[in-house]
Amino acid sequence: MDLRNPKLKKRHWEEIEKTLNHTFDNEVKPPSKHLLSELLELNVQVHQEALQLISTAATAEGALVDLYAVKVTAVWKDMDFIVNPYKEQRDSYILGSVEDIQQALDESLVQLNTILGSRYCKPIREEVMKSQKKLMLLSDTLDEWLQCQKKWMYLETIFGAPDIQRQLPKEAALFTKVDKSWKEIMIATNNYPAAIVAGCAKGRKELFESHNESLDYIQKNLEAYLETKRQAFARFYFLSDDELLEILAQTRDPRAVQPHLRKCFDCIQKLQFGEGTSIDIYAMESPEG
Numbered sequence: 548m549d550l551r552n553p554k555l556k557k558r559h560w561e562e563i564e565k566t567l568n569h570t571f572d573n574e575v576k577p578p579s580k581h582l583l584s585e586l587l588e589l590n591v592q593v594h595q596e597a598l599q600l601i602s603t604a605a606t607a608e609g610a611l612v613d614l615y616a617v618k619v620t621a622v623w624k625d626m627d628f629i630v631n632p633y634k635e636q637r638d639s640y641i642l643g644s645v646e647d648i649q650q651a652l653d654e655s656l657v658q659l660n661t662i663l664g665s666r667y668c669k670p671i672r673e674e675v676m677k678s679q680k681k682l683m684l685l686s687d688t689l690d691e692w693l694q695c696q697k698k699w700m701y702l703e704t705i706f707g708a709p710d711i712q713r714q715l716p717k718e719a720a721l722f723t724k725v726d727k728s729w730k731e732i733m734i735a736t737n738n739y740p741a742a743i744v745a746g747c748a749k750g751r752k753e754l755f756e757s758h759n760e761s762l763d764y765i766q767k768n769l770e771a772y773l774e775t776k777r778q779a780f781a782r783f784y785f786l787s788d789d790e791l792l793e794i795l796a797q798t799r800d801p802r803a804v805q806p807h808l809r810k811c812f813d814c815i816q817k818l819q820f821g822e823g824t825s826i827d828i829y830a831m832e833s834p835e836g
Contacts, residue, residue: 549595549602550586554609558670559601566597607667615671618658619678622651627740630733633700640733641696645689648742652686685746691755692746698762699729705769708796715772718765725758782811801826809834 550563564570567589571581591598629643659679662668668675702722705711712719732754736745745751773791777783783791790807797803801820808815819830 549598550591552602552605554605555602556605556608559605562601563598566594566601567591604667607665608670611662611665611668612671614658615662615675615678619655622655623682623743626651626742628736628742628745630737630740638734639730640737641700642692642733642736645693648689652682652689655682656686681743681747684752685743688746688752688755691752691759695729695755695758695762698759698766699725702762702765702769705792705796710798711792711796714795714798715769718768721761722765725761728754728758785810801828 555563560571569589626648628645628648630640631643633639633641656679659675659682662675663672663679703726706715706719706722706726732751739745770788773783773788773795776791776795786794786807790810794803794807804811805817808817814833815831816834816836817832818828819832821827821829
């Protein structure tokens with residue numbers, strides 16, 4: 548039974564030959580046809596325990612190879628990023644849900660640790676460690692990627708306004724640089740969404756780290772800019788950053804303040820402007836009219 552184990556590979560038959568001190572005629576391992584009488588002449592029964600250990604190791608190694616093939620290799624062969632168009636803009640994309648990818652990452656890394664923890668993983672240890680390193684890189688890259696996407700989506704709306712670009716030219720120029728790189732990465736990902744390829748592209752993790760630093764710098768300067776506006780007109784402290792930015796992004800349109808008056812002033816519902824595009828204010832109306 549031990550010698551008929553289908554999991555016995557060439558390396559195991561070489562161990563068997565060494566144990567029996569006999570080289571089988573067949574060049575191909577495992578040998579295809581041998582009679583029981585031939586094996587008895589080699590006194591295989593004397594080496595029963597040693598042969599059993601070799602066969603047990605072959606079975607355990609085979610189980611690990613199958614586990615690696617089914618739970619890791621096959622999973623990532625067909626795992627793609629979901630890429631969605633962004634705001635109907637031409638050649639502009641964002642990542643969709645990555646829940647399946649993150650779940651697959653967690654499960655695969657657990658399986659790889661299980662394989663590496665077995666004393667029978669020696670034949671595939673190098674390949675398994677290579678896969679583990681690749682999946683850990685994918686995990687780290689994805690973390691940076693999602694952070695970058697969140698910051699980019701927030702700032703893209705803000706720096707899309709010409710007024711903000713004029714008021715923060717240095718930050719706008721830096722954002723444009725990040726924006727160009729982001730769109731190039733997402734176009735490439737849309738064209739070839741294989742997660743293991745896109746997530747492990749050379750230098751991609753470091754590029755996202757750099758972009759996140761740039762976006763953090765822009766965000767910090769943007770907050771400082773909003774603070775100067777609040778210091779100049781204290782009632783802006785009643786508005787959130789997004790609400791204040793909505794006003795500042797439309798500085799040429801005084802009517803943009805209308806939706807925010809109730810937060811700035813206790814008893815002003817809206818202002819009455821002059822006819823057409825006039826910016827003259829004729830009255831203040833309370834919530835009671």
